[in-house]
Amino acid sequence: MADIIWAGIFIALLGMALGRGWAGYSRTGPSYAVLARREAAFLEAAAEVLFPPSEGLPLSGAEADLPGYADRYLVVLPVRQRNLLRALFVLFEHATLVWPAAGRGGFRRFSSLSEGQRLDVLRAWESSGLYLRRMVLTALKAVLILGYVGHPRSLGALGLAPWKLESPRVEADYLYPPIGEGRDRLPDRASAPASSPLSPPLSPPLSPPLIPGVDQETS
Amino acid sequence: MSDNPDTGGEVRVFSDYVREARDFTEEADVVVVGSGPSGSVVTYELAKAGHRVILVEEGPPFTPQEFSPDGNISMARTMREGGLRSTTGTLMPVLQAICLGGGSLINSAMCVRPPGFIFDEWSTRFDLERTTRADLDPHFDAVSEFLGIAPTPEDVQGPRNLLFREGCDALGIASEPVDRNVRGCRGSGECYTGCRTRAKQSMDISYIPQAIQLGARVLTSLQVQRVLSEGRKVQGVEGQVVEPFSGRTSHRFKIRARWVVLAAGCMATPVLLQKSGDLANGSGQVGRNLQFHPGSAVAGVFPQALNPIFGGTQSYQSLAFLKEGFKLETMWSAPAALAVRMPGLGDALVKHFGELPRTAVWDAIASTHRSTGSVKSRFRSMNPAIRWRLHPEDMKVMLRSIHVLAQIFFAAGAEKILPGVHGLPDELHSAEEAEVLRDYPIRPGDLVTASSHVFCTTRMHGDASRGVVDEDGLCHGFDNLYIADTGIFPRCPSVNPMLTAMALAHRQAESLGQRI
Numbered sequence: 001m002a003d004i005i006w007a008g009i010f011i012a013l014l015g016m017a018l019g020r021g022w023a024g025y026s027r028t029g030p031s032y033a034v035l036a037r038r039e040a041a042f043l044e045a046a047a048e049v050l051f052p053p054s055e056g057l058p059l060s061g062a063e064a065d066l067p068g069y070a071d072r073y074l075v076v077l078p079v080r081q082r083n084l085l086r087a088l089f090v091l092f093e094h095a096t097l098v099w100p101a102a103g104r105g106g107f108r109r110f111s112s113l114s115e116g117q118r119l120d121v122l123r124a125w126e127s128s129g130l131y132l133r134r135m136v137l138t139a140l141k142a143v144l145i146l147g148y149v150g151h152p153r154s155l156g157a158l159g160l161a162p163w164k165l166e167s168p169r170v171e172a173d174y175l176y177p178p179i180g181e182g183r184d185r186l187p188d189r190a191s192a193p194a195s196s197p198l199s200p201p202l203s204p205p206l207s208p209p210l211i212p213g214v215d216q217e218t219s
Numbered sequence: 220m221s222d223n224p225d226t227g228g229e230v231r232v233f234s235d236y237v238r239e240a241r242d243f244t245e246e247a248d249v250v251v252v253g254s255g256p257s258g259s260v261v262t263y264e265l266a267k268a269g270h271r272v273i274l275v276e277e278g279p280p281f282t283p284q285e286f287s288p289d290g291n292i293s294m295a296r297t298m299r300e301g302g303l304r305s306t307t308g309t310l311m312p313v314l315q316a317i318c319l320g321g322g323s324l325i326n327s328a329m330c331v332r333p334p335g336f337i338f339d340e341w342s343t344r345f346d347l348e349r350t351t352r353a354d355l356d357p358h359f360d361a362v363s364e365f366l367g368i369a370p371t372p373e374d375v376q377g378p379r380n381l382l383f384r385e386g387c388d389a390l391g392i393a394s395e396p397v398d399r400n401v402r403g404c405r406g407s408g409e410c411y412t413g414c415r416t417r418a419k420q421s422m423d424i425s426y427i428p429q430a431i432q433l434g435a436r437v438l439t440s441l442q443v444q445r446v447l448s449e450g451r452k453v454q455g456v457e458g459q460v461v462e463p464f465s466g467r468t469s470h471r472f473k474i475r476a477r478w479v480v481l482a483a484g485c486m487a488t489p490v491l492l493q494k495s496g497d498l499a500n501g502s503g504q505v506g507r508n509l510q511f512h513p514g515s516a517v518a519g520v521f522p523q524a525l526n527p528i529f530g531g532t533q534s535y536q537s538l539a540f541l542k543e544g545f546k547l548e549t550m551w552s553a554p555a556a557l558a559v560r561m562p563g564l565g566d567a568l569v570k571h572f573g574e575l576p577r578t579a580v581w582d583a584i585a586s587t588h589r590s591t592g593s594v595k596s597r598f599r600s601m602n603p604a605i606r607w608r609l610h611p612e613d614m615k616v617m618l619r620s621i622h623v624l625a626q627i628f629f630a631a632g633a634e635k636i637l638p639g640v641h642g643l644p645d646e647l648h649s650a651e652e653a654e655v656l657r658d659y660p661i662r663p664g665d666l667v668t669a670s671s672h673v674f675c676t677t678r679m680h681g682d683a684s685r686g687v688v689d690e691d692g693l694c695h696g697f698d699n700l701y702i703a704d705t706g707i708f709p710r711c712p713s714v715n716p717m718l719t720a721m722a723l724a725h726r727q728a729e730s731l732g733q734r735i
Contacts, residue, residue: 052565056573073291078466081301122564131664134641135310138667142559146291149572150555159576160528160554163407167283167415172424175222175230175431176280176319179463182234 020094020109032071038111039086040067042093045111046140049118051148058157061148069147088139099124226434228266230427233279233440236460242471247273247436248735250456250476252443252491255321256717257703257724258482259422259430260362264728266433270735273474274430274437275456277483278317279463280423281324286413290556293412296464297325299486300602308592309609309663311513314671315486319439320423322671323717327410327533327550328399328419330368331714332359334541345709346681349690358722358729366400366420368718375406377530379579382521383549384535386631392623394537397548398718400425408551410532441472442601446479446495446700453479453498453700478699478731480692482724485509485673485706486594486603492677493596499694499702504687505677509592509607510711512672515617516550516560516582518637519628520574527551527579541713544586544613545620547627551580560667562637562645571637581627583620584672586713587613594676609663617668618661625653641665672716677706691730692723703727 025038032040043066051061074082093110100106101117110118125137148154155161169187177185222229249265251258254276262274278297287293294302299315306313316322335352342350362368371380376396387394400420407416417424427437444458455475459468481488489506492498499505528551536548551557557580561571592607621638628636629650636647638656642665647653680686683695688707694700703724705716712719 050564051569054569076292076295077301081303119565145559146555149558150289162288165415168417170417170424172428175428176282178282179279179285
């Protein structure tokens, strides 16, 4: 009889864990190369409260497709680091079991909390006396801020968009094909632009400095 | 196949091994492992002297089309462990490159000669008889001439660098434009994500192409996993082809050479020695004595627009506090990467983003001699386990550097600073308010730090029982195994290490060339 009770408790706990971890997430929306929908839901929920609409920037966190950005980032990470970051997302989503939000339903997963509760949860991480906890929040902020501030519309609005530059050709460009490509992708010397700098130790002609605030094209 | 039919010089990339699809063996007089600043200098100098040299690099060569202005993506592609490597003990991100040219591809091109007293300390504490500043000046000169190292000109400084000078001048603190290995810098401020203007003379576009012209063979995408040895002699290296970014390994290779130069970096070289049967570790010092220059940054918001994307990435500095244990410098990076250090959440955080066009970021690197650690190989991995602990006394030095930076900001006219110290207000609005930094009881963990300057894991020492290499970089107890990277520094050099590493490598190449 005791075995049956323990088995029942185990199954109930397993069911609760599965329900908390997997059930109730939206089944619609974009598909990602790496991110699971539950991870995307967490990132959307975090971005919404981290970057609310403001006058200074043209888009809010909810509009910046940060799950899409995080997915593109995860794709280029080595597998171990990719898994660590995904674990971090899961940690945040369910850390309310250990550090619940104040108010009703504070133990619910992060993405199910109200906006105010989510912000309070993140504030608790930021002001924690535990260095590790603050660093984990910094890691999460780093992923999301790089996607949000680095969004072309954000950078454009701030006047911080990357320069439009055409790289001049140097001797090394005739040696290295694009990564993963063969030598047939090396540029043709005959098509070299006239303004190619000479390779060291000879000095190239000095170019004029960039003019602040103006897109530059090299000749 | 050969990129220079006259000399036999060539570069091989991952697609070459895929096409050949077989294990292979090569031979050379010298094999150099690692194409960072030290390895590239050694390769070039030995090729110039007519020796058959093979330079092996684990990462791929990058072309400008592959540079990404996104900080995350760029780091994931150009840095080891996707740019997410960190220490344990005191948690600190540690940045090491994995690409042809090593750190020179993605550093800010700062070339600083340490003052004489640094080398005097090295000489007296570590029984080094030929490593004074005067001994090394000819080697500094040779490297500087090759790379066109010169002070950053005024026309590409930009407001955020010049404000640092203004602040220093107002306080009577000596400052100077930074010497950099650039030719024709246009002030794009993109050093950290790869110089698209091709002004930065990173190794992949300076020393390495010249070495190939002289007959050097450069084999990229090869991970060296073992140094082959017998008794006092090494016979070469072996390892596997590694796919860029994924890190997947495939065919095996072996390179037989009469001389082996390990220039894989302060983290990878000791791991390689450990994986090779604890090679060159008669002193027990391999992987020990690890030191960093932890960096801490302060952001200052000015009333006027600074157009901060314009200007040299790190173009002004102050060496005035080296004897106190820190160096001050300006910095810039991908704007979104700088935004990561902004405090707060929600509206407060977004408000800081809106201030970015008026924000300058200046930083300090600290000579944390008391904070040491170790590097050990991980099971079934060539990545290191890095243990390091920040000493409380060094923490005080770092706090002092932040206090000085705060003073400079306010002297330059900043309306507020973001000190980035846990437990203090997010913003300080005057020099008086910033006095809170003077005696704040700071603890490790109150400050978010990072470092790309790593030292001492295979330190040089005149006494073979206390160091790994001698003054020429030759491993104690070995006849033909050299180390040429910042691991051989006996102490952290207090300034940006690239030029010193190259000067030491230049001297090593001279010495090795004579022996060959």
